[in-house]
Amino acid sequence: MQKIPVIRDKKSSDITIIPSDEVVKIECVRDKEYIIHTVSDKYYWAASLEAFEEWLYEEGFRLIDQMNVVNMNHVTEYEPRKGTVTLQHGHTTHYKTASAAWIHGEHITNVMNLLGKMKDLDKGIIDDEADRIFENILAQEEDHRFARSYAMIKALYDKKKTELLLEESELRYKSLFEHNPDPICSLNLAGLITSVNPAMFGVTGYAEEDLLHRTINPLISPEDYTRWLDHFEETLNGMTPHYEITFVRKDGNPVELSVFNFPIFVNKQIAGVYMIGQDISERKRAEEMILRSEKLSIVGQLAAGVAHEIRNPLTSLKGFVQLLQSKVSGYDNYFEIMIDELERINFIVSEFLVIAKPQVVKYQPKNAFIILENTIMLLGSQAMIHNVDIVTEADPDLPEINCDENQIKQVFINILNNSIDAMPEGGQIRAEFRKMEGGKLLMRFTDQGCGIPEDRIPRLGEPFYTTKEKGTGLGLMVTFKIIENHGGSMKISSEQGKGTTVDIYMQGVRKIRS
Numbered sequence: 001m002q003k004i005p006v007i008r009d010k011k012s013s014d015i016t017i018i019p020s021d022e023v024v025k026i027e028c029v030r031d032k033e034y035i036i037h038t039v040s041d042k043y044y045w046a047a048s049l050e051a052f053e054e055w056l057y058e059e060g061f062r063l064i065d066q067m068n069v070v071n072m073n074h075v076t077e078y079e080p081r082k083g084t085v086t087l088q089h090g091h092t093t094h095y096k097t098a099s100a101a102w103i104h105g106e107h108i109t110n111v112m113n114l115l116g117k118m119k120d121l122d123k124g125i126i127d128d129e130a131d132r133i134f135e136n137i138l139a140q141e142e143d144h145r146f147a148r149s150y151a152m153i154k155a156l157y158d159k160k161k162t163e164l165l166l167e168e169s170e171l172r173y174k175s176l177f178e179h180n181p182d183p184i185c186s187l188n189l190a191g192l193i194t195s196v197n198p199a200m201f202g203v204t205g206y207a208e209e210d211l212l213h214r215t216i217n218p219l220i221s222p223e224d225y226t227r228w229l230d231h232f233e234e235t236l237n238g239m240t241p242h243y244e245i246t247f248v249r250k251d252g253n254p255v256e257l258s259v260f261n262f263p264i265f266v267n268k269q270i271a272g273v274y275m276i277g278q279d280i281s282e283r284k285r286a287e288e289m290i291l292r293s294e295k296l297s298i299v300g301q302l303a304a305g306v307a308h309e310i311r312n313p314l315t316s317l318k319g320f321v322q323l324l325q326s327k328v329s330g331y332d333n334y335f336e337i338m339i340d341e342l343e344r345i346n347f348i349v350s351e352f353l354v355i356a357k358p359q360v361v362k363y364q365p366k367n368a369f370i371i372l373e374n375t376i377m378l379l380g381s382q383a384m385i386h387n388v389d390i391v392t393e394a395d396p397d398l399p400e401i402n403c404d405e406n407q408i409k410q411v412f413i414n415i416l417n418n419s420i421d422a423m424p425e426g427g428q429i430r431a432e433f434r435k436m437e438g439g440k441l442l443m444r445f446t447d448q449g450c451g452i453p454e455d456r457i458p459r460l461g462e463p464f465y466t467t468k469e470k471g472t473g474l475g476l477m478v479t480f481k482i483i484e485n486h487g488g489s490m491k492i493s494s495e496q497g498k499g500t501t502v503d504i505y506m507q508g509v510r511k512i513r514s
Contacts, residue, residue, distance in 0.1 A: 002055050006036050006043035016043065020059055024087035025098045026069040039074075039087065039094040057152060060115060064108060065101040072111045073119075080105050107146045110137050114153045121160045130157070183257070183277045186264060191215055191232065194272065203257070203279055205250035221246040221254065235261040235273045244280070256281045288458070310349050318342045363486075365400040365509050368408065368443060369433050375412040379420070387426030390416070394433040399441055399508025407482045414475040415445050415502050422449025422500065436505070443504040451496035460492055 002020040007013070018038065026045075027035040036043040060073040070085060076095070077086040083102055088095045100108055114137065117130040134154045138147060177184060183200035185193050193211050201207060204219060220228050224245045231241040240262055247255045257277040264272040318339065325335040369392075376383075376390050383390055401408075419429045427448035434442040452460070460476055483490045488506035 002059065004036060004045065006045050008043060010044055018043065020056070020061075020071075021073075022089060023061075024071050024074045024089060024096055026056075026061070027098075028067050028069075037087075037096055039089045039092055039096060057149075058156065060111075060153075062107075062111060062149060064104045065099050068098040068100075070098050070100075072108075072115055075108070075112055078105075078108050078112065107149070110146075111149065111153065113137075114150065114157070118153065118157055118160065121157070121164055124164065126161065126164065180276075183279070185211070185216070185275050186272055187216060187232075187275065188272045189236065189270075191217075203249075203255055203277070204247060210250070219247050221248050231259075231261055232273060235263050236270055238263055238270065247277075254281075255279060256284045311346065314342060314346055314349070318346075363402050363404055366403050366405050366408070367398070368401050368403070368441060368506070369394045369398060371405055371408050372412055372431060372433070372443075375409050375416065379413065379416050383416075383420055383429075386420050386423065388420050388423055388429060389427075390429045390431065392431045392433075395435045398433055398435055399439055401441055401486070401506045402509045403486055403506075407486075411479050411482050411504070414479045418475070419445065419447035419449060419500070422447055422451075435508075439508040441506050441508050443506070445502045445504075446499060447501075448499045451498055452492070452494040452500055453496060454494075457492055457494060 003017045004020055004023060005015050005017055007015060018036070022038045023036055024039055025037045027037060029035055032046060032048050034045045034047075036045050056069070060071055061069050062072050064070050064085065070087065074087045074089050075085045076088045078100070079085075080102070083100050084097045085100050085108065086095055086097055114134065117127060117133065120127055120130075134150070134157065138150050138154065177195075177197050180197055181199055183197065183203045185196045185200055188194050192213055193216055194213070196208060196211050200211070204211070206219075217225065227243070228245055231243055234241050240260065242258070242260050244256065244258050247257055249255055256279070258280045259275055259277045262274040262276070263270045264274055321335055321338050321342065325332065325339075328335075372392065376392070379390075416429060423429075429448075430444075430446045432442075432444045432446075434444070436442050480490060483504060483506070486506060488504060490505075491503045492500065493503075494500040
C-alpha cells in the first residue's frame with residue numbers, strides 16, 4: 001500500500017503521511033493543486049499526479065469526471081440520475097460523495113462489479129463466474145481507456161487469485177502433513193532431515209530439535225541401514241519403493257514401520273525424498289500370534305490323529321518290557337532305561353491331548369493361593385532333592401478366580417518344574433500373589449536360575465521350542481493355552497545369570513471371605 005504526503009492546510013508546512021487506502025477521492029482545485037479526501041477529513045497536496053498515476057491506477061483510483069479521481073474500492077452506491085457516487089471506508093457512518101460524468105456511468109458500474117470480485121478474494125471466496133464476467137466486459141468494451149482499466153483489474157484479480165490458490169494449496173499440504181496420523185519426514189539429497197510432522201515425534205520419541213538438520217541414521221536399526229540406503233538411492237533415481245523397516249526409538253525400543261518413499265521435485269529436478277511411514281508394530285504382533293495359533297492348530301490336529309493310536313502300543317510295549325524284566329536277570333539297567341523312555345513318550349502324548357481340542361472343564365470360583373499351596377505339597381520332595389526352597393507370600397483378602405482347579409494346578413506344576421530345572425545347584429523360588437486394580441490378581445513366580453537369553457523369550461510357548469536339553473516345549477505351550485482359555489495373560493521376563501520371572505494376570509470374581 002502506497003503512502004501520500006499531504007499538509008493540513010495551504011498555509012501549513014508540516015507534512016502528514018496517510019495511506020492511500022484511507023483516501024476516498026482526490027479533488028482537483030486547479031493545476032497541480034488537489035484536495036485529498038478521507039471519509040472524515042481533507043488535506044492538501046500541491047504536486048503533479050503524473051508521478052503517482054501508475055500506482056494510483058493499480059490501487060483502484062479512477063477518473064470519473066474532470067474534477068474527481070475516486071478510489072473505486074470505497075464506492076458503495078452509484079446514482080446515474082444524480083450523477084454521483086457515495087464513498088465510505090470501513091464500518092464508519094461517515095461518507096462523502098463525488099460527481100460522476102454520465103459518460104462514465106457504465107464504466108463505473110463495471111468497475112464496481114469487478115472490484116467486488118476482488119473483495120470476494122480478500123474474503124477467501126473464489127467465484128467460478130468471475131472469469132466469465134471479466135472476459136465478457138473486456139470483449140464488449142471498445143473504448144481503449146476503459147478496456148485498459150478493466151485489464152488492469154483483471155491482472156490484479158488473476159494475481160491475487162493465484163496467490164490465494166497457492167496459499168490454499170500450501171494450507172492443505174500443511175494440514176495433510178501436520179495432522180496426518182502417520183509419521184512423515186523429508187530429507188535432502190545428503191540424507192539430512194529437513195521437516196518432520198508431529199506423528200514422527202510420537203513414533204520415535206524425539207523432539208523436533210533432535211531431528212531437524214540431522215542425519216536419519218540413528219533412527220534406523222543397524223541391520224536395516226544398508227537396505228534403507230539402497231531404497232534412498234532408488235528414490236533419488238525417480239523410483240517409489242515400498243518396504244518395511246525397524247526404527248529405534250529414543251528410549252531404545254524398536255518400532256516396525258511400513259514405509260513409502262517419494263521423490264521431491266523442484267523445477268523438474270529431484271531435490272529430496274519424502275518418507276511416509278505407518279506403524280505396523282501391532283500388526284506384526286498380531287501376525288506372530290496368528291502364526292503361533294496356526295502352530296498350535298497343527299499340533300492339535302496331529303495330536304487328535306495319532307495320540308490315542310500311540311498310547312495303545314505304548315501300553316503293550318511297557319507291559320512286555322516289565323514282563324521281560326521279571327523273567328530276565330542281569331539287564332535291569334537296560335530295562336529301566338526302556339521304561340523311562342516309554343514313560344517320556346507317554347508324557348508327551350498326554351501333553352498333546354491337552355491341546356488337541358477344547359477340553360470339558362468346569363469353572364468355579366477358587367482360591368488360587370490354596371491351589372498353589374496344594375501344588376507345592378506335591379512338588380515338595382522334588383524341590384528338597386534339588387535343594388530348592390519355595391517361599392510364598394500373599395496379600396490379605398485376595399480375590400478368587402473363576403477357573404478349573406486341575407488346569408491351574410497344571411500351570412503351577414509346569415512353572416515350578418521349570419524353575420527347579422533351572423537351578424541345578426539349588427536356590428529359591430518366590431511365589432507372590434498380589435491384589436491389583438480393577439479386581440485383578442497377579443501371580444508372580446521368580447527364580448534364581450540361569451535365566452533365558454533375551455532373543456529366545458518371544459518364542460517361548462511354541463511347540464517343541466525349549467531351552468532345556470531334554471525338554472519338549474509342550475509344557476509352556478500348554479501353560480499359555482490354559483491361561484488364555486481362562487481369559488488371563490502371562491508374561492515372561494528373564495536376565496541371564498540372575499533368574500526368570502513369570503507374571504500371570506487373571507480377573508478376580510469376588511473376594512475371599514475371611
